[in-house]
Amino acid sequence: MKNKKVVRTLTAMALIATMAAPMTAFAAITPGDKSTVSGAEVSNEQTGETTVKFEAEAMYVVTIPATIDLKEVDSTAIYSGSGSITANRVHLNEGKKLQVTLKSDSNFELTAGGNTLTYTAAKDDGFTQTIANEGVVGYFEANAGTMADDASLPIYFKTTDELTFAGNYSDTVTFSFKEVDI
Numbered sequence: 001m002k003n004k005k006v007v008r009t010l011t012a013m014a015l016i017a018t019m020a021a022p023m024t025a026f027a028a029i030t031p032g033d034k035s036t037v038s039g040a041e042v043s044n045e046q047t048g049e050t051t052v053k054f055e056a057e058a059m060y061v062v063t064i065p066a067t068i069d070l071k072e073v074d075s076t077a078i079y080s081g082s083g084s085i086t087a088n089r090v091h092l093n094e095g096k097k098l099q100v101t102l103k104s105d106s107n108f109e110l111t112a113g114g115n116t117l118t119y120t121a122a123k124d125d126g127f128t129q130t131i132a133n134e135g136v137v138g139y140f141e142a143n144a145g146t147m148a149d150d151a152s153l154p155i156y157f158k159t160t161d162e163l164t165f166a167g168n169y170s171d172t173v174t175f176s177f178k179e180v181d182i
Contacts, residue, residue, distance in 0.1 A: 058096070062085065090151070137155060140153070
């Protein structure tokens with residue numbers, strides 16, 4: 001029992017002595033202008049380098065209309081409607097632009113039950129610049145814009161057949177986006 005007290009006391013004294021010992025720290029010094037202090041050379045200047053960098057991948061924010069409702073044109077039984085595809089924060093690789101294409105699931109046919117109406121897509125409201133199925137709607141250029149700086153591509157749809165039967169006609173159009181060379 002007496003030996004344990006002696007060991008504990010000696011251990012405590014060793015810890016206290018260790019804590020009281022002076023601490024030293026070392027730093028690497030890059031040679032520069034040197035001066036002498038008590039016979040030893042010490043650098044007055046220290047230097048180091050860092051590289052600031054980041055990798056910017058191509059990105060863009062594109063918004064397409066969820067639905068485009070067609071409305072009758074002047075009581076003609078022909079229906080038309082339009083919408084816009086918008087893009088902002090378009091950051092592309094140099095020498096590229098963002099191509100927008102469309103694809104109709106049923107090759108430009110609106111269906112309601114067993115009834116169909118054909119329609120066409122165009123870049124203008126006069127339908128002089130029609131767009132084929134899987135055709136190009138347009139392009140977006142790279143920009144340094146923010147969310148407030150939208151670029152826009154209009155898209156127009158119009159039936160080519162006159163309506164005969166009532167119904168809820170629809171077709172799904174898928175828009176695709178990819179970088180292409182300028």
